Amino acid sequence: MELLQAFGVSLQAVWADSGFSAFTMGNGIMILVGLVLLYMAIVKEFEPLLLGPIAFGCVLANFPRTGFFTEPGLMQAIHFGIENEIFPPLIFLGIGAMTDFGPLLARPVTLLLGAAAQIGVFVALVGAMMLGFTVQEAGAIGIIGGADGPTAIYLSIQMAPHLLGAIAVAAYSYMSLVPLIQPPVMKLLTTQKEREVAMEQLRPVTKFERVCFPIVAAIIISLLLPPIASLLGCLMLGNLFRESGVMDRLSDTAQNSLCNIVTIFLATGTGMTMNADDFLQPATLLIIGLGLVAFIAGTAGGVIFGKIMCRVSGWKINPLIGSAGVSAVPMAARVSQVVGMKAKPGNYLLMHAMGPNVAGVIGTAVAAGTMLAMLK
Amino acid sequence: MSHPVTTNPLIIMLINMTVVFLVLMALGVVINLIHYIDPTKPKTAPKEEAPAAPAPVAEPESAAAAPVEEGISPEVVAVIAAAVASMGCAGTVKAIRPVERNNWKNSGRNAIQGRG
Numbered sequence: 001m002e003l004l005q006a007f008g009v010s011l012q013a014v015w016a017d018s019g020f021s022a023f024t025m026g027n028g029i030m031i032l033v034g035l036v037l038l039y040m041a042i043v044k045e046f047e048p049l050l051l052g053p054i055a056f057g058c059v060l061a062n063f064p065r066t067g068f069f070t071e072p073g074l075m076q077a078i079h080f081g082i083e084n085e086i087f088p089p090l091i092f093l094g095i096g097a098m099t100d101f102g103p104l105l106a107r108p109v110t111l112l113l114g115a116a117a118q119i120g121v122f123v124a125l126v127g128a129m130m131l132g133f134t135v136q137e138a139g140a141i142g143i144i145g146g147a148d149g150p151t152a153i154y155l156s157i158q159m160a161p162h163l164l165g166a167i168a169v170a171a172y173s174y175m176s177l178v179p180l181i182q183p184p185v186m187k188l189l190t191t192q193k194e195r196e197v198a199m200e201q202l203r204p205v206t207k208f209e210r211v212c213f214p215i216v217a218a219i220i221i222s223l224l225l226p227p228i229a230s231l232l233g234c235l236m237l238g239n240l241f242r243e244s245g246v247m248d249r250l251s252d253t254a255q256n257s258l259c260n261i262v263t264i265f266l267a268t269g270t271g272m273t274m275n276a277d278d279f280l281q282p283a284t285l286l287i288i289g290l291g292l293v294a295f296i297a298g299t300a301g302g303v304i305f306g307k308i309m310c311r312v313s314g315w316k317i318n319p320l321i322g323s324a325g326v327s328a329v330p331m332a333a334r335v336s337q338v339v340g341m342k343a344k345p346g347n348y349l350l351m352h353a354m355g356p357n358v359a360g361v362i363g364t365a366v367a368a369g370t371m372l373a374m375l376k
Numbered sequence: 377m378s379h380p381v382t383t384n385p386l387i388i389m390l391i392n393m394t395v396v397f398l399v400l401m402a403l404g405v406v407i408n409l410i411h412y413i414d415p416t417k418p419k420t421a422p423k424e425e426a427p428a429a430p431a432p433v434a435e436p437e438s439a440a441a442a443p444v445e446e447g448i449s450p451e452v453v454a455v456i457a458a459a460v461a462s463m464g465c466a467g468t469v470k471a472i473r474p475v476e477r478n479n480w481k482n483s484g485r486n487a488i489q490g491r492g
Contacts, residue, residue: 108407111400118396122389129385138385208416209407216406224399362403363396370395374388375380 022064026276033279034058034271037169046176050149050267054169057271068272078269082164085157087266088150089234094259095150095361096214096238097251099329103354105209106202109309110321110352114359116305117325118367120145120298124290131286136160139371141287144171145294146364147178147328153270154231155368158376165274166284170291178331179338181292185299186323186339194310195343197318199352210243221362225369227376232365298326302356324353327360448472 015021037055041048060075061068068075081087104110125142133141140160143152144167152171156164174181187195214236222229241251306322320340324332336353382388411417457469 105407108404111404115397115400122392126385126389135380135383206414206416208414209410212410213407217403359400363400366396366399367392370392
């Protein structure tokens with residue numbers, strides 16, 4: 001009898017300590033959301049390298065009583081890396097090592113397309129403020145339009161950490177949907193004649209230019225906008241690894257092993273911010289809606305500025321490369337290529353679109369830096 | 377968190393877009409400056425001279441071709457140089473030799489004939 005009683009008490013204690021006793025409806029819904037995201041990542045292959053760990057992080061975050069954020073351990077270390085903006089600059093180091101600035105250096109005028117496409121960020125900011133978000137929250141939501149995951153996370157942590165999960169999920173989801181979102185906007189805003197414009201071949205870029213640019217750009221931008229010095233400094237350092245020709249091992253590590261490791265931490269940690277209390281709010285739906293508006297406005301801004309440059313240059317610039325001004329490297333450039341090829345087979349726009357695409361990464365970081373300086 | 381500079385969304389948009397454009401334009405200037413001072417860039421001078429090449433081609437002909445022009449008049453040299461230039465070759469004609477002439481063979485023949 002006593003044994004049975006002890007057994008019953010033990011079972012009760014195990015139950016009381018288990019996650020089931022504290023499991024809420026919200027947790028269940030969020031785990032379902034995580035599973036849907038996992039499905040999109042694995043079956044639909046929407047940015048699986050990012051959405052996979054984000055989705056699994058979301059599932060993990062909704063197990064009650066895990067003590068992930070209160071007790072020292074791996075999860076707290078990952079959270080520390082996110083909270084203290086350690087991971088986004090490390091991702092930028094890898095992006096810099098992977099990115100060829102050549103097309104941008106060969107035709108620097110495409111920097112303007114990268115700037116024009118940032119209009120999406122501020123259209124979403126205006127929309128968010130009209131919907132009642134604070135100016136800091138609106139800035140963090142707007143940066144979704146920059147189509148740059150690390151920058152979106154970097155800004156959200158500093159301006160609206162409670163919205164990080166929704167902003168990161170919206171940013172990465174829409175980045176994976178760029179091939180669906182952009183083409184209708186591009187076609188709507190351009191004529192057949194504009195889409196058929198063939199661009200001259202890019203001039204060769206010397207090693208001197210490739211090595212000097214990241215050094216000088218890091219100095220100038222870091223002095224102008226210190227809040228983003230770590231982001232752009234790492235981007236340029238990574239690119240210097242790549243272009244110097246004497247740091248191949250570092251370049252290899254930055255663009256492969258390190259980038260993969262940091263992606264695991266950043267994406268899982270981002271997913272773990274998606275707990276039911278923060279995510280299951282009406283604001284989340286608004287953020288996802290505003291993110292779409294930001295992407296469409298950014299694409300439109302780039303294409304419209306591309307049309308202006310097309311006229312000014314005497315029909316030497318195809319407006320379709322303007323849409324690549326939203327970052328999403330290199331997906332947005334590929335979309336320009338695909339739409340251009342459909343309009344005129346044999347019209348290769350990929351390398352031309354890489355200029356505004358890379359400029360978009362810098363432009364989004366500059367927009368984030370300006371907002372941090374003005375609004376934080 | 378300190379206070380924001382302004383909370384008017386349109387002013388924020390205007391200021392931010394201006395800053396983004398100015399910074400990226402400054403980078404554009406930097407890129408052009410680096411290209412301008414680049415000591416390793418290929419010289420553009422030969423390219424500019426290329427269209428004028430046909431004229432200079434003919435001139436050195438007479439001087440360069442002088443040692444080999446036995447039986448080839450200056451007019452023939454000029455015509456050959458003009459023909460080469462018209463085919464798009466921007467180089468300099470340094471020598472004109474009849475195809476069938478082979479100095480080594482001739483030298484050998486002369487040696488054999490001289491022995492006889």
